[in-house]
Amino acid sequence: MASELCKTISEAKLExxxxxxxxxxxxxxxxxxxxxxxGLQYLERLYMKxxxxxxxxxxxxxxxxxxxxxxxxxxxxxxxxxAIGSLVKLQFxxxxxxxxxxxxxxxxxxxxxxxxxxxxNQLKYLPADLGRSRELQYVYVxxxxxxxxxxxxxxxxxxxCNGCGSPIQKTEVQLLSFSSGQLTVFLPAEVKLIGTExxxxxxxxxxxxxxxYNIYCQSLKDLKFMTPISLPRSxxxxxxxxxGHCHRCSQPMFTIxxxxxxxxxxxxxxxxxxxxxxxxxxxxCCSTQCLQTFDLLS
Ligand SMILES: [Zn+2]
Numbered sequence: 001m002a003s004e005l006c007k008t009i010s011e012a013k014l015e016x017x018x019x020x021x022x023x024x025x026x027x028x029x030x031x032x033x034x035x036x037x038x039g040l041q042y043l044e045r046l047y048m049k050x051x052x053x054x055x056x057x058x059x060x061x062x063x064x065x066x067x068x069x070x071x072x073x074x075x076x077x078x079x080x081x082x083a084i085g086s087l088v089k090l091q092f093x094x095x096x097x098x099x100x101x102x103x104x105x106x107x108x109x110x111x112x113x114x115x116x117x118x119x120x121n122q123l124k125y126l127p128a129d130l131g132r133s134r135e136l137q138y139v140y141v142x143x144x145x146x147x148x149x150x151x152x153x154x155x156x157x158x159x160x161c162n163g164c165g166s167p168i169q170k171t172e173v174q175l176l177s178f179s180s181g182q183l184t185v186f187l188p189a190e191v192k193l194i195g196t197e198x199x200x201x202x203x204x205x206x207x208x209x210x211x212x213y214n215i216y217c218q219s220l221k222d223l224k225f226m227t228p229i230s231l232p233r234s235x236x237x238x239x240x241x242x243x244g245h246c247h248r249c250s251q252p253m254f255t256i257x258x259x260x261x262x263x264x265x266x267x268x269x270x271x272x273x274x275x276x277x278x279x280x281x282x283x284x285c286c287s288t289q290c291l292q293t294f295d296l297l298s
Pocket of ligand 1: 246247248249250251285286287290
């Protein structure tokens, strides 16, 4: 078995392979052959899922400097060394189904990383600046039972998060929810109503803020005295201070408003200016629906 592994790696080295498949090899540590001498300078994709690795070598970046994708799904990895930050070309990192309790901030600072998979670990929190990099677009953190809250940078990313720890429910409603501690907040049905590409759908963050606000108002009446749930500070502050309320339906708006202009000369106030003014009255609405149906005269 060991000699077969050596042969596979030597071959990859000699023939300058870009892909190396070491899945299902019962490996307890990184094979030395991978890290010997100058390493595998041409390797771009390394597949090592379903082994028994517990950590990664410190010199990974020196030995595999051109690594673009690293698949480590289903190992027993507890710690990822900070040296992973030196894999400057890494775009895809799969650490799902491991035993990670923390991830080092260096992972979030990998400047080429686009796709990060951390589902099914033991994560309690994520580095505060995870998601700050523009490149990082997809982050999966499903089924981390103790994870509470997400770094605010992730609110603009595609996040695979079934509820920060709740077991996956197969109903549609559950798939459109997120939870924080005891509170499960269902995303509004509008999420599911994307018809054509012309439909303007509110950003997810805005919908979540409105839903949270309504839940708090219903249950606690006074937002000032609410128990802080594990929302990032920036979102909690935002929740306390809506940008305004919809002129049509009075719904609070947090990050987006739809303005509607009414030139004063077309309003009942036109007489005050003898129709000469170019000033407009601006109404703010919460959605395209309110925008279309709002009328100054109604
Ligand atoms: Zn409205």
